[in-house]
Amino acid sequence: MFADLHLHTQFSDGTYTPEEVATLGQKFGFAALALTDHDTVEGCARMAAACAAAGIEFITGTELTAEHDGNELHLLGYFVDPLNPRLLVEIGQFQTVRQDRVREMVSRLNRLNVPLQADAVFALANCRSPGRPHVARALVNAGLCRSLDEAFEKYLKKSRPAWVPKKKMSAREGIALIHHAGGLAVLAHPGLNRTDEVIPHLVDAGLDGIECFHTKHSPAAVQHYLRLAERYRLLVTGGSDCHGLSKGKPLIGTVRLDYRHVEKLKQRLAGRKPTIPSESP
Ligand code: AMP
Ligand code: ZN
Ligand code: FE
Ligand code: FE
Numbered sequence: 001m002f003a004d005l006h007l008h009t010q011f012s013d014g015t016y017t018p019e020e021v022a023t024l025g026q027k028f029g030f031a032a033l034a035l036t037d038h039d040t041v042e043g044c045a046r047m048a049a050a051c052a053a054a055g056i057e058f059i060t061g062t063e064l065t066a067e068h069d070g071n072e073l074h075l076l077g078y079f080v081d082p083l084n085p086r087l088l089v090e091i092g093q094f095q096t097v098r099q100d101r102v103r104e105m106v107s108r109l110n111r112l113n114v115p116l117q118a119d120a121v122f123a124l125a126n127c128r129s130p131g132r133p134h135v136a137r138a139l140v141n142a143g144l145c146r147s148l149d150e151a152f153e154k155y156l157k158k159s160r161p162a163w164v165p166k167k168k169m170s171a172r173e174g175i176a177l178i179h180h181a182g183g184l185a186v187l188a189h190p191g192l193n194r195t196d197e198v199i200p201h202l203v204d205a206g207l208d209g210i211e212c213f214h215t216k217h218s219p220a221a222v223q224h225y226l227r228l229a230e231r232y233r234l235l236v237t238g239g240s241d242c243h244g245l246s247k248g249k250p251l252i253g254t255v256r257l258d259y260r261h262v263e264k265l266k267q268r269l270a271g272r273k274p275t276i277p278s279e280s281p
Helices: 018-027 043-054 087-109 118-125 132-141 148-155 173-181 196-204 219-231 259-270
Strands: 001-005 032-034 058-059 063-069 071-078 183-185 211-214 235-239
Touching: 001 235, 001 259, 018 032, 018 043, 018 132, 043 058, 043 211, 058 219, 058 259, 063 087, 063 173, 063 196, 087 118, 087 132, 087 148, 118 132, 132 148, 132 259, 173 196, 183 196, 183 235, 196 219, 219 235, 235 259
Parallel strands: 001 032, 032 058, 183 211, 211 235
Antiparallel strands: 063 071, 071 183
8 A cells, every 4th residue: 555645736836636636646546645735734625525535545734834044944744633723824824925925026027027917826826825836837828938947947946036035934833833733744855955954953843754755856865864764763754746747747656655654654643642622723
């Protein structure tokens, strides 16, 4: 039995609906799937229903944008309660920041005489957690760029003229928020981060696991992070980070996490003290 614990949908910057992801998950024979849209849990209810219909176990999740020492890192939160009030308030603030950031990117483009409208981006994104990929798609749809690559290269990449930094929570706050919402905090794709030096700091802040298996991890990187997981007694996760079609094919199906790791996640949760009842809705 296998799982894919890193998937995106239209509720952030993926192109598939939750139903399409569940159907693909069924086609590839997955026993369990987790939805990890950026800074949101908006798609979890639909994904849960679609997975139930497809006979797949669904794990609620999110991918929080955080930072440590000025470096961006992504924290996966698994088994979070998607109705937890504090989670919804805090990610709501980051969603507002993302929406303001889209407006700022559009004003910068307008100053460069690129006549994109913010409403065109919001209509296309149609979710609370818009990002640069939506701006890039809107530029292509409006005929203002030939490709997504061109949009990033000319305008949206870091240090390009329409690049706007994102406000991020500290990694420590992100881990605490995931724990508060009843979840497990996992460092996403550490192989894409600038350095491993952050890992002991995150462990000190209560990190539960690291994503050893990821589309962009080489076999050597996988082995390296499996060893680090053992050294720091961290849980092991993995997923494709599928955002839709990549070079004509979906990434879902390319990373298959042994279901035993999902069982270990559940064992870790079961051994944890319940969250404070007075803070429940
Ligand atoms: P954001 O969270 O709004 O900063 O957008 C980050 C997302 O943009 C990443 O998850 C990637 O999917 C996408 N992205 C970043 N750089 C590029 C690039 N050079 N070309 C295409 N997509 C990119
Ligand atoms: Zn993404
Ligand atoms: Fe990520
Ligand atoms: Fe991701």
